[in-house]
Amino acid sequence: MAQLFANKWVNYWVCGVIFTLITMAASFLIGLMGSVPYIGWIIYIIVMPLVMGYLVDWVSDRWMD
Numbered sequence: 001m002a003q004l005f006a007n008k009w010v011n012y013w014v015c016g017v018i019f020t021l022i023t024m025a026a027s028f029l030i031g032l033m034g035s036v037p038y039i040g041w042i043i044y045i046i047v048m049p050l051v052m053g054y055l056v057d058w059v060s061d062r063w064m065d
Helices: 008-032 039-062
Strands: none
Touching: 008 039
16 A cells, blocks of 8 residues: 655654644543543543544555565
C-alpha cells in the first residue's frame, strides 16, 4: 500500500497529529459531561480503546506499509 507522504518521518508526524486531535476531541467531550460524575471517564475507558484500535489498524494498513 502507498504511504500518505513519501517522507517516512512526515508520514509518522501526520499520523501522530491525527491521533492527538482525536484524543483531544474525546477529552473535550468528557469535559462537557462533567456534570455527571465519572460517566465521561467510564465512556472514555469503554469506547476509546476500540476507536483507537480500529484507527491504528486502518492507518497501519493504509499508510505505513
